Amino acid sequence: AQSVTQLGSHVSVSEGALVLLRCNYSSSVPPYLFWYVQYPNQGLQLLLKYTTGATLVKGINGFEAEFKKSETSFHLTKPSAHMSDAAEYFCAVSEGRGSTLGRLYFGRGTQLTVWP
């Protein structure tokens, strides 16, 4: 079964500080991995995704994530936080094959607060 665990429901950083949002997953087949961001009263916006190939993935707004198979992790980072990064972030996993192909399984989300 697929599942996603996001460690820390709330993360607070100062503007300019490193952002690190943690995500661990379980999947019975090679996973496709995603990070989405949700601003208040809006839908989900794709930040980045990993399917195959290079394990370090760069996304929009300066975010990147690294797929580590041995650790079953896909942590999201940004070197320098900006006030506009304050939002809720969701990690999601999808299986690349099988009966559940294409379904996204989401973590519970991490609320990022950025202090001036």
Next chain:
Amino acid sequence: DAGVTQSPTHLIKTRGQHVTLRCSPISGHKSVSWYQQVLGQGPQFIFQYYEKEERGRGNFPDRFSARQFPNYSSELNVNALLLGDSALYLCASSFGSLQETQYFGPGTRLLVL
């Protein structure tokens, strides 16, 4: 180009009523998925349609149903509403195969009183 659109944006219903939520995918996208996001949780998969056929169903009761039309738009129907159905309902579309990236609409916020 327009993104995924959903209507209505907000809806208030009472227990036992029926509701229909609508979704228009990005032009050219053939797959539509529906997700339920309860306050404080991540979205949960409800249905996926591809080329007008149901390709997947999540762990939701039969009160939930959906369909996809020839123009690839979709409806989600929920019968006999319960208080626990209060949530943000998200529609996502993708271009071709089921494994393509999904793009989400703004959602419909349903409140059941």
